[in-house]
Amino acid sequence: MAEQSMAARSRFTPLRAAQLYDTVLDLLRTVGYDALSMEAVATKARFSKATLYRDWGGKPQLVVAAVKYLRPVRIDTIDTGSLRGDLYALADHSHNKELAQDIALQLGLSHAIFDNPELRQALREVMINPILDDIHAILQRGVRRGEVAPDNPALALVPPMLCSLAVARPLLSCEAMTQDDVRRNVEALVFPALGI
Template sequence: MSEQPTAARRSRFTPLRAAQLHGAVLGLLREVGYDALSMDAVAARARFSKATLYRQWGGKPQLVVAALQFHRPMRIDTIDTGSLRGDLDALAALTGHRAVAGDVALQLGVGRAIYDHPELRRTLREVMLHPALDDLHAILQRGVDRGEVAPDCPALDMVPQLLCSLVIARPLLSDEAMTETEFRRNLEALVFPALHI
C-alpha cells in the first residue's frame, strides 16, 4: 500500500521548490500524457530525488493530483455573495480565469488516463472532485436556507455534477476550454430554470 504524505513532511519544501516540482509534472503531462510520464522524468526535470518523490507522495497518481491541485487557481469555497444567483454568477466569472480548464493539452493528457487507471481516478475524486462538489452543494444549501430554492427541488442534487461535467467535458468535446460566456449560457438555459430562480 502506498505511503500517504503528511502536511508536516511537505512543509520542508519552499513554495518555489514546490512550484518547480508541480510545474515539471504539468509540463510532462502536456508533453507526453499520463501513461508516458515517469517518476524518473519528473525527478530529473525538477531536480528532486526519486526516493523523495515516493516518500512524500507515494506514487505517480498522488503526485499528478497534487500538481493539478496546486495549479488550480479557482476556489469555490470562497464564493459567498449573499444570493444564489450572485454566487453562480461569481462562479461563472472564475471560469474565465481557470488555468487548468484553459489548458487543453493538460486536460487531454490526463483525460484518457482517468478511465485506464483506477488509482488516479480515485485520487482525483478524493482530492479535487469531491471537495468541489461539496462546495457547490454548500452554495446551493445557502440558497435553500435563504428561501431562494425550494428544499425539495429535485435539481439540487444534480446541479453540482452538471456544473462540474460542463467544465470537465468541454475540452474533450471540442479541444477548447469552457469560456465564461458559455458557462453563463448554460446557467441561464439549464441551471436557473431547473432551480426555479
C-alpha cells in the same frame, strides 16, 4: 506509499517540492500520463531519477502526490446575497487560462484513471469533490434564503452537471470552457432547473 510521501516531504523544502509537482502537472497537461516519463520529470525539475524513484516509488505515486498538491481555490465563500449572483460569481471565478489548464490536466489523466484506482481516487478527492461540495454549499445557501425549494430535484443534479460540462467540452468541440460559456450554461440550464 504514505511513508514515501512523508519522507519526500521531509527531505525537500516546500518550495522545492512545489517546483517538482508543478513540473509533473505541466507535463501531464502537455503530454498526458502515458507519455510522461520519470526521466522527463527529473530533467525538467532538476531532480535525479534515483531521488524520484527512492522518494516516490514510481510514476503513479509521483503523479498522485502532484495531484494531491494541487488544491483548488475554495469557492464556497462566494456569497453575493442571492443565488443568481452567487452562480454568476461562480462562473466568473476562474480565469479562462485556469479553466483550460484544469481541463488539459483532466484530459491528460483521463486514460490513466481507468487503469489506476489510486490515481482516480486522488483526482476525485483533490479536484472534483471540493468543487462539487462548494457548488452544493452555494445551492444550500439559496435554499436557506428561500430562493429554491428544498425538494427541487435539480439541487442534486446541478453540481455534477456543471463539472461534466467543463470536462466534456474539449471532447465535443476541441476547446476548453470559457467564462462566457459557463455563464451561458448557468443562464440556459441551471436557472430554469432551479426555478430562479
